[in-house]
Every structure is written in structure tokens, then in C-alpha cells.
Amino acid sequence: MAKLTDSNSAGEPEIAVQPTTYNSSDGAYTTELKFTETYKRFTDAHPAIREAMCLKAEYPSYFTAIRDDDLFAGRIKHGRVGFSMDEWGPTAFGYYCQPDEIMKAIEDGLVPPERKDAIMEMAAFWKHEDTSSKLRASYPKEMAEYLPSDDWMGSSGIAFPLYRLTGANVNFKELMVLGIPGLLRKIRDSRAKAVQSGGDHRLFEAMEIAVDVLVDVCKYYQKTAEQKAADVRITDSKRSAELLKIATTLEMITVSKPKTLREAIQLFWLYSLVGDIRNYGRMDVYLGDFYANDLRSGMLSEEEALKLLQSLWQLMADRNTRVHGRVIIGGMGRPNIESADKFALLAMEASRTVKEIEPQLSLRIYQGMNPELMEKALEVIGEGRTFPIIYNDDVNIPAVAKGFEVSISEAEQYVPFGCGEYIIDHKSFGTPSGVINLLKALEVTLHNGKDPLTEKVAGLALGEFKDFKDFEELWAAYKRQVEFFVDFMARQEELEYKVAGESAAFLFASMLYDDCMERGKAIFSGGIHCLGGTLETYGNTSAADSLTAIKQLVYEKKTVTPEELLAALDSNFVGHERIRKELRECPKYGNDDEAADDMLLRVHNHVCNYVRDQKKKTGLHSYSVVIINNSANTLMGHQTAASADGRLSKTFMNNGNAPSSGNDAEGLTAMLNSIVKPDPSIHAGAVQNMKFSKDLFVNKRPELKALLETYFEKGGTQAMITVVSKGDLEKAMQNPGNYRHIFVRVGGFSARFVELDRDVQLDILSRTLY
Amino acid sequence: MSFADTGMVLDILRFSLHDGPGIRTTVFLKGCPLSCKWCHNPESQSYKPQLSFDSSKCTNCMECVVACPTNSLSSVNEKLRVNFNLCNACGDCVDACPRDAFKIYGKLWTVNDVISIVLKDHAYYKKSGGGLTVSGGEPMAQFEFTLELLEAAKTHNVHTCIETCGHAPTDRFAQLLNYVDLFLFDYKETDPDEHKLMTGVSNRLILENLNFLYNEKANIILRCPIIPGVNDTKSHLSGIHALTEKYPNLTAIEVLPYHSMGKGKAERIGLNFELSDIATTAPEQASQWLSKLKEYGCEEVRLG
Numbered sequence A: 001m002a003k004l005t006d007s008n009s010a011g012e013p014e015i016a017v018q019p020t021t022y023n024s025s026d027g028a029y030t031t032e033l034k035f036t037e038t039y040k041r042f043t044d045a046h047p048a049i050r051e052a053m054c055l056k057a058e059y060p061s062y063f064t065a066i067r068d069d070d071l072f073a074g075r076i077k078h079g080r081v082g083f084s085m086d087e088w089g090p091t092a093f094g095y096y097c098q099p100d101e102i103m104k105a106i107e108d109g110l111v112p113p114e115r116k117d118a119i120m121e122m123a124a125f126w127k128h129e130d131t132s133s134k135l136r137a138s139y140p141k142e143m144a145e146y147l148p149s150d151d152w153m154g155s156s157g158i159a160f161p162l163y164r165l166t167g168a169n170v171n172f173k174e175l176m177v178l179g180i181p182g183l184l185r186k187i188r189d190s191r192a193k194a195v196q197s198g199g200d201h202r203l204f205e206a207m208e209i210a211v212d213v214l215v216d217v218c219k220y221y222q223k224t225a226e227q228k229a230a231d232v233r234i235t236d237s238k239r240s241a242e243l244l245k246i247a248t249t250l251e252m253i254t255v256s257k258p259k260t261l262r263e264a265i266q267l268f269w270l271y272s273l274v275g276d277i278r279n280y281g282r283m284d285v286y287l288g289d290f291y292a293n294d295l296r297s298g299m300l301s302e303e304e305a306l307k308l309l310q311s312l313w314q315l316m317a318d319r320n321t322r323v324h325g326r327v328i329i330g331g332m333g334r335p336n337i338e339s340a341d342k343f344a345l346l347a348m349e350a351s352r353t354v355k356e357i358e359p360q361l362s363l364r365i366y367q368g369m370n371p372e373l374m375e376k377a378l379e380v381i382g383e384g385r386t387f388p389i390i391y392n393d394d395v396n397i398p399a400v401a402k403g404f405e406v407s408i409s410e411a412e413q414y415v416p417f418g419c420g421e422y423i424i425d426h427k428s429f430g431t432p433s434g435v436i437n438l439l440k441a442l443e444v445t446l447h448n449g450k451d452p453l454t455e456k457v458a459g460l461a462l463g464e465f466k467d468f469k470d471f472e473e474l475w476a477a478y479k480r481q482v483e484f485f486v487d488f489m490a491r492q493e494e495l496e497y498k499v500a501g502e503s504a505a506f507l508f509a510s511m512l513y514d515d516c517m518e519r520g521k522a523i524f525s526g527g528i529h530c531l532g533g534t535l536e537t538y539g540n541t542s543a544a545d546s547l548t549a550i551k552q553l554v555y556e557k558k559t560v561t562p563e564e565l566l567a568a569l570d571s572n573f574v575g576h577e578r579i580r581k582e583l584r585e586c587p588k589y590g591n592d593d594e595a596a597d598d599m600l601l602r603v604h605n606h607v608c609n610y611v612r613d614q615k616k617k618t619g620l621h622s623y624s625v626v627i628i629n630n631s632a633n634t635l636m637g638h639q640t641a642a643s644a645d646g647r648l649s650k651t652f653m654n655n656g657n658a659p660s661s662g663n664d665a666e667g668l669t670a671m672l673n674s675i676v677k678p679d680p681s682i683h684a685g686a687v688q689n690m691k692f693s694k695d696l697f698v699n700k701r702p703e704l705k706a707l708l709e710t711y712f713e714k715g716g717t718q719a720m721i722t723v724v725s726k727g728d729l730e731k732a733m734q735n736p737g738n739y740r741h742i743f744v745r746v747g748g749f750s751a752r753f754v755e756l757d758r759d760v761q762l763d764i765l766s767r768t769l770y
Numbered sequence B: 001m002s003f004a005d006t007g008m009v010l011d012i013l014r015f016s017l018h019d020g021p022g023i024r025t026t027v028f029l030k031g032c033p034l035s036c037k038w039c040h041n042p043e044s045q046s047y048k049p050q051l052s053f054d055s056s057k058c059t060n061c062m063e064c065v066v067a068c069p070t071n072s073l074s075s076v077n078e079k080l081r082v083n084f085n086l087c088n089a090c091g092d093c094v095d096a097c098p099r100d101a102f103k104i105y106g107k108l109w110t111v112n113d114v115i116s117i118v119l120k121d122h123a124y125y126k127k128s129g130g131g132l133t134v135s136g137g138e139p140m141a142q143f144e145f146t147l148e149l150l151e152a153a154k155t156h157n158v159h160t161c162i163e164t165c166g167h168a169p170t171d172r173f174a175q176l177l178n179y180v181d182l183f184l185f186d187y188k189e190t191d192p193d194e195h196k197l198m199t200g201v202s203n204r205l206i207l208e209n210l211n212f213l214y215n216e217k218a219n220i221i222l223r224c225p226i227i228p229g230v231n232d233t234k235s236h237l238s239g240i241h242a243l244t245e246k247y248p249n250l251t252a253i254e255v256l257p258y259h260s261m262g263k264g265k266a267e268r269i270g271l272n273f274e275l276s277d278i279a280t281t282a283p284e285q286a287s288q289w290l291s292k293l294k295e296y297g298c299e300e301v302r303l304g
Ligand code: SF4
Pocket: B057, B058, B059, B060, B061, B062, B063, B064, B065, B080, B096, B097, B098, B099, B100, B101, B102
């Protein structure tokens, strides 16, 4: 293969594409080695070309076989080395390598002996060449010092960087309109313009190769489907016909734009896999018309369409992105309301019947929408599914417009991704690439810069607790501590984009993201319309409740001295039970109590506004807090000492924007009244977990509806509802085998209850059930 | 502040769904003139604050013994004993106990403070057709407080219910008429002598009040607690039917199945619970009562 250099002239690229061999990732690291070889060969090439050639090396090898029930082709098993926007493990994004897994396979004798040296050499090569190492190497000295660890799950600290470019929501609608041929045409036109104007035409050449990779994948699957169809022609004629249909569909989408729901889904699905796009955006917008047309023409019955969607849902579930897999339905700003609503109902039925964790179906609601949608949503939730997650457009659209500084019509295109961060569909990016533990920041401040769990310096030394004259002095120190770390995190985000943009073009995102083609630039190299970022905050409520208790007991009632409080916290309250009791009896967020809620607002407003102001210090279009959750409240809680809200050392912190577990004692309306208080226009998403009893859904439906409607009218942004009884959960803990059907939301994602850690299970149990 | 401005409140329950229509806030007042043997809420019978002690939480650390000013607490055989006769419910032990084994039932509240909590959920009432329910104990026993509370609620356009055993002077019901949208009226036993045996009072005044309210065209839901082996008799069930014949325009008739939760609570406040053997009503039994009532011709009855 000819080596490509930037000096290559315009016109057709001189890329002698080798015929693709369809060996899959085989345990002998064949594809990983080939990928590494390709990368080395193209080291000095244009980054977009290098990426395209690497994609060519890894695909379709990393795709796996069509399974017996699949109605669409497209399953993937990523290798230990590869290229991805997103993360494959904690520090694996961009050009990634998973050396630990490789070394383990070698130790376990799982690699062919004759390959061992080559594989070890490959792992050594990536050690400094993978994108996350390059990113870390770019940190300024002080930043590296205060962010010593990347292991946010297993080590103690205030803030940690995350290595990923997650949450891409590409323009699938455009993909549907153009199809593969149309996309190729657009790329070629753009290349011609770039050549004329002296722009970066190599980018478009690389895009062409990328589309070629997609076509390769289609052809690979077409072949295997035909082969399989032939194999089972006698034994299973029905399946054989299905497989032939899959093959024909694959063939069709390579030669023309999709015309049916089946073709549309197939194209969308393979694109999302090959581009490692893990969130699926406004699906009712880009698939609704296909569905309506097929129904109208008699091509599909509702039942057949449901089967297709169920198969897609299963493929998404098996892909297992863990915290992504968002499918958005409903909401304002859809051009095809009627057919989209129809599709939305079908999607909810698919989620009702395919009892899986993904897709994370999310319904946007608004005043005046078709009431059938909400009815259906409550039906599905009431059956114990945690979907759809409900988003309130009436509040979120104005909030997004203000928060992102965009017009209302742009804000109508907001989409939640992952655990609940908002971005503007195919226009903005907001990868959450940092976490900050606010409770830890308070803890380190109270200990004058030291982390009580490690006894090491973990933050700024801003004075001894006993020397703060009043609460405001403590508050100022806490703020300073948080701000010190936020500055680093924003800088880190900027560096992440910079290193990413220098390393690769992220072709599959760049092809379908505004305004990359128009500007002739890759997404992170100046192409994207709005390049924003987000910072995940944890322990917000626990920090606020701790501050409330300190304010009341240490500074107002003066029943506890700073020394006594520190002694109580440092001993995890052993021998200081009275102090713990006093702390616990102080007001807590989530009870519609002004003192507690005001403190939460103070914490919220401070961190949100300070984070927002980073846009002035960085080149980011926006930088926002997200108050989401996965199981980070538990994991980071394990690294956090006892706190002044009465929480014990190394136990979970509050979840998302929710009151701390068991602290919302005044009932559901009080809890909802509290959680509508924080301003939604100064962050980019906050999750609101709620658990309802089955009884409420079954016997009190009108009251339930009234409750939710009032909550949304009062400014509720979102609702993630789990329906379950405490008894169910207790039984499930004793007898997991029988309770696999119980799903709970652990903040940002749904999980099988019985598969969660005991700690997380206890956390969920301790949260109030209504 | 006049005396009636404060009331002895047992509890305020928000998001209450079982004491009248819609989403409600139920204010439970302390004190009741009856002493039903099956009382669900024995802690609501006395008009005074009361100490409750949960022995399962106690580790016998003795901190409370030291704190108690009336020597009501002692440790006998490594177990904490409470002499409820000596206790004045001062609450010092509640503060002293690190295990939260104590609690005081009953606290004086002003009408304003109660109303300001009630109003926090106004939007939920409006949307769901809910509002305020004053319950007890027996709210008529703290009549002036109850009246002021209901008046205040009405000035804020809050729908109001009162849950009453009906045992109070009739002129008091007359005074309430303008401020109560719905009466949840208990009907416990048909036979006057049996009634006296079970509750400590005859049902004569209660029936007079029911008659009065009905004739005044008040909205009334008749609530009938059924306790197995006590009043699940043929004569009482037909008595319920007879009443519904007499008062065809009742808003609804509800059967309330027995729940044994009163027992543990009684023990914690140092009371004996007479019905200690009766188990919580199974749903099947409750529906049997319903069908029996329907047999007698009581069509409109439902489970409360
Ligand atoms: S203080 Fe509490 S735990 Fe200690 S003896 Fe008294 S009741 Fe028991």
C-alpha cells in the first residue's frame, strides 16, 4: 500500500485499498496487530487519512455474526486496540489500547506463543501513543500535581479527569435523507470545493474512505446473511427467507437511500456501530415517516413494525453501552408530529415488551401534546419498567436557550444523552470529561487542605476550621477550594478537545455534525457549531446538608465546637453519637424546608455559575455542570469520610439532585417542592429519581397524574420513575434468582436490582418509597 | 394568642391519599372521647403529649436514665424499663438517647403554622381535587382549634374534610357546616348497648348528629370499620344497610378493614391492647364483607 503524505496532490487520492479480509477479532490479536501496523505506517499522514486507514484495518473484523433472532445485521465486539470516540474502559478513547487485559491474557497463556512478542511490543508501542496518554502528557505541571490520579472509582480525591468524547448525537435525519450514495455525493462536492479553494481536501478523502468502510460492513453482512440463508434453506425456510430479506436490505442501502422502515433502521444501526455513536437521538423524527409510509402502503402491519423495533431494541441492549443508548421520542420542534407520535407509541410498546436496560427510552412532554403518549408512558412505567424517562419541554426549552445561549428554536432540539446531559442535536458537544466531589471539597477544606482518609495534601490549605470566625469565612474557603479544581477541569476539557482534534478527525461524527462539511474542518478541529463541555458534580446534597448542619450547630446554636465536630467526623462518630444525632436532626434538603433548601441553592448556584464562567477563561462555547448519576454517588462515597450531615464514613452520598437517602421524610409533595427549586437554566441536566409504589400506579392513577402534572407545572425538569415495593427488594436480596425482573434506576441508568452490589442495593432500599 | 389558636397535634401527613378525595394533607389531632378497643392509633386517644419507647432500638446504655428528671427510667436485668405513670413527657430522654429509641407524641401547634404547611401543597390539591383533612383522635374534641383551622383553609380556597366519630354536641356540627366540604363520618356499631361496650359511649348522640348533617344536606361518606369477631355481625351489617336506606343521598359508604398496627404502638406507649390476638384483615375477607353487604341490598359500598 502506498504511503500517504500530505504532499499528495489534489484529485483522486492515491490510496491503493487492499481487498478487505473478513477475519474477526480472534484471540490471536490479528486485527489489533494489523491496526497497529496501519497506524505506524500512517503515522505521518494527515490525521484524517490515518484514521480512515485504521478504520479500514479494524472493520469489519470487529463485527460479529448475525444471531438467530436478529432481524437486522450489526453486532460488534471491540478489540483490545482500536479507535473510538467514546471510552473502552476508564482511559481508553481515541486511539486506545487496553494493556492490562492484554497482559492478563498473556499471563493466562491465552495468546499463541509465536505471537507473544509481537503482542507485547504492540502494547508497549501504545503506552505513549494512545490518545489518553497524549492528553495526560499535555497537562501543565500544577494541574498534574493536583490531579494525580485517573482512578476516580478507586482512589480518594476532589476531582478527576475522564478520558472520553462521549455523547455525540449525529444528524441521523440527514443520513436518512441522503443515504449512502447521497452522503458520498455530498462529500465529493465538498472535496471539489476544498480543492478549488485550497481547503483541507484530505479530510474529505478520508471521509470517502470511511463511507467505504461502512459499505464494506454492509457487504460483509450481506454475504454472511446469504450464506446463512442458504445453510438453513431446508431446515428452516422461514428463517432463510428472513435472512435473505436482511441481505437484500443491506444491498439496497448501499445503492440507494432508504425507502422503508427496515432499510432505514439497518442503515442507522450500522452507522452508529461503525462510528461508535452510542446515543440515538430523536428517533421518532428520523424514523417516524418511514413507519407511517410503510403502514399506509401496506408494506408493514403495526405488528410487523413492532417486531422490527423489538429486534433493534435487543441489539441495542446486547451492545451494552452501560450508560448510553438514549432514544428520544416526543417533544417540541418535530416537523412530523403525527407520524412521530405514532412511532413514539410503538417505541414505548417495544420498551414495555423488551425488558432490558437499553435503550434508555426518553419521552419529551409538553403542554398540548397528544395525551395518548403520557397514558402509554404511565402504563409502561407502571409495569415496573423504568422507561420512558420523562423530560418536561415547557421548562427545559427555555432553560436550554438561556443556559446554552441559543435561540428557542435551537433549544427545541435539545437531547439528553448518557446519564442525562443535554446537548443540541448534531450541533453541539458536551462530553462530561471530569468529575468533582463537592462533599470531598468541603472535607478537605475542613481539614485545612488534607484528605483525612489518606492524610495527604489533597487541596488548598485555606486555614484551620477553628480559625474561621463565622460561617461566611468557612463558606468562602469552601468556594475557593471548589473553584481551584473547577479551573483545572475546564482546562482539562479544552486540552482534551485539542489533543483529540490533533490526533484524529472522528470522521463518522464529522460527516453528520453541523457545520463540519461546510467549514471543511473535522469536528474537534474547528468544524463543530458549538463546542461545549460539562462537569459532573457529585455529593451536592450531602455537601449542602453538611453546611446547613455546621451553620446551625457550630455558628448559630454553638452547641458543637469546630474541634468537637472534627473529632466526631475523624472517628466516624464512634464515641460521638450525641453529636451525630444533633447533626442528623438539622434540617435536610428535600423536605420543603427553607433553611435546608436555601443552602442547597447556595451550593448549586455557586458551582453552576462558576463553572459557566469558565467559558470566559477557555475557548469553550459553554461549560456546564451536570448533576447526573450512575453509581458514582456510591463509588465516590466509598472514598469520602464521615460528613456533617451525619453520613457515616465510606458510605454512599446523595444521588443526583435528590435528597440524601432516607432524608426526605415529609412525603412526596414536599420532596417535589424542594427539587423544583434549583434553577435549571444554569446547568446542562439534572436527574430526578423518584420511586413510586405499585399501589399508586394501580389504585391511585388520577392522583398520580395530578401529582406529576403539578410537579411539571411547578418547574419539574425531569422524572425518572421506578415502581417497586420495598418488600420486593428485600425478597430480591434474599433470593436473587427469582427477582431478575426488578429494574431500578441507579441515578442515570437502569439496572437489574439483583446484579447490583450489596451496598448499592442497601442504598436503594434506604431511599424512601412512596 | 388566644387559647384556641393552638392545638395538640399528633402528626401532619402530606401526600395523604386515603382520607378523602385527591391529594391531601391530613392533620391528626390528639385526644378522643371514645375508647374503641380496636383503635388503630392508640397514641391519639389521650389529650396530652405521650412518651413512646421502642425497646428494639435500645442498647441499654443508660444515657436516658441519667437525663430523666422524674426518675421514670431504670434498668432492670439489663433492660430499660419505663414507668409511664411518672413520666411527664418532658422529652429530655429523646435528646439523650443516641439510638432514637424515644419519641414524644403530641406537640402544640398554632393555626398559622399548620396552615402554612397545608398551603405548601395547594397546587397539588387544585389539580387532584384534594385538600385538607382534619382527623384525629377526634377533631371535634379540640373544637375551637379545628374550627379555626377549617375557616383558615376556606379563606384560602382549600377543599376541607373532617374525619369524625360523630360524638360531640350537635350545635358544634352546626357551626362547622360552612367550612366543611365533606364529612367522613364513622359508623361503628348498630346496637346502642354493644356500642357502649366497644367504645365507651352510646351511639345515640352520634346518630342524632348524622341525622342532623344529612338533613342539612352535608356531603357525607359513611366509614364503617369492621373488626373480625367484634362487629362483623349480621345485625350490624344489616344495620349499615338500613342506614343507607334511610339516607339514600350519602356520598358513599366505605368499609374499613381492620389492621393490627395499633398493637405495637400501644405497647410502646405503655398501654395494653385488648384485641391483641386479632390479625390484620386479609383482602379476601374484606371482599366477603362487601359481598354480604351487597346481598343485603347495599349496592354502593366500597373499600376505604
Ligand atoms: S439512652 Fe436509648 S439506648 Fe440508651 S438506655 Fe436509654 S433508651 Fe436505651
